[in-house]
Amino acid sequence: MVDAFIDSAFKGNPVAICLLEEERDEKWLQVMTAKFNISDTCYLTRITDSASTNPRFHLRWFTPVAKVKLCGHATLASAHTLFTTGLVNSNIIEFDTLFGILTAKKVLDVNPTDVTKI
Secondary structure, eight states: OEEETOSSTTSSEEEEEEEESSOOOHHHHHHHHHHHOSSOEEEEEEESSOSSSSOEEEEEEEOSSOEESOOHHHHHHHHHHHHHHTSOOSSEEEEEETTEEEEEEOOOOOOTTOGGGO
């Protein structure tokens, strides 16, 4: 469970992030999402046969009642989790989604008021 857009627990936009070893069918994913019973759950499965030089993951998003095409805070929370836990050794991650390929880039910590470093 990750709280997006905040650096302390129980105050942000919550998302359950599930790292899967293999793809699961949509019915299974929907049942798991309903069990979590929070606004959004995302499922990541590493793609090992990609032609890309960057780590690539299948990424799917669900609410307790439906699959969704795009979920911004869950995508950002997924990238943050992969970068900060050491699950990827790269500054770029690609997500293969229903919306298309989404790319996340790790940036150094910057002061939000100092836009010259962005």
